[in-house]
Amino acid sequence: MRRLTSRRRRRWLWRWRSNPLRRRDDVVETWIVLAMWVVIGLGGTLVGVVTAQAAEASFAQLRHDRHSARVVLVENTTRAVQTGEGATYRHVRAKVRWTAPDGSVRTGRAPVDSGRNAGSRVTVWLDSNGQFTEKPPAAKAAAVEAGTLGTGAALAFGGLVFAAGRLAQWRLDQRRYDRWGREWDQVGPRWGRRTT
CATH class of the missing domain: 2.40.50 (OB fold (Dihydrolipoamide Acetyltransferase, E2P))
Structure with missing residues (x-):
């Protein structure tokens, strides 16, 4: 059982292990993924709570004014x-x-x-x-609507951060493909006749 757990841990932490084939872009991608999930978790929670509190305050003001x-x-x-x-x-x-x-x-x-x-x-x-x-909305209805707005704001924020992270990963992939293409152009002719 312990062996299976350590194997899973190694597989999950593969980006962090020392490896002679690991490139600088792999390390950058690892930090991008980590930062993306931390920002989604913490920032999404913060955005959701702030939005819910602002909506609740707005509904309370409506109840006060009307x-x-x-x-x-x-x-x-x-x-x-x-x-x-x-x-x-x-x-x-x-x-x-x-x-x-x-x-x-x-x-x-x-x-x-x-x-x-x-x-x-x-x-x-x-x-x-x-x-x-x-x-004006009743206190319970306002609380439900504020919670819904907070959840929606958190999901929207998380979606934007996820999209930005995926865009950064795509740019890294494009850079790797370009580098591989240049390296192949240098090494490929030494391998003899091409088949294409």
């Missing part, structure tokens, strides 16, 4: 509109009236549930400027 208000419908709202695919539009824009914090009476068009009669009291959401807006 507030609900009870308004009175000025007009009847139409029933839910059925679409051809079976989806139903449950919200319509309707004229509403409400009293602002300064005591003035205001009117405007707000998204409300369909099928309501004039005079009904409904809840709408206003931003800090008093403009109608959407309901």
Whole structure:
């Protein structure tokens, strides 16, 4: 068992072993691969956490800035509109009236549930400027969305780093192929007649 483990370790660490056939480009490629995976692991984690925290702070700010208000419908709202695919539009824009914090009476068009009669009291959401807006995401939904955004950012960062690492490896391969071609041009004629 110990022999099998040491054989696996040697195979896994083949790039680091001393070898007379190892070229300078092989060592460079080894460091590129190592750096690429370290940056993906550490940098991806950092990018994901920072993105998730920024998104969570943004959602918290939305919850702080937006507030609900009870308004009175000025007009009847139409029933839910059925679409051809079976989806139903449950919200319509309707004229509403409400009293602002300064005591003035205001009117405007707000998204409300369909099928309501004039005079009904409904809840709408206003931003800090008093403009109608959407309901802010709940804390749990915001946490899930922030986590999703953080994961997406980490994966995107990891993909970019991986692509950059693969590009560097490709450039090293091209350099090796060019060197092999030049060496073959020097050594090949000494081997006698070519078959191509």
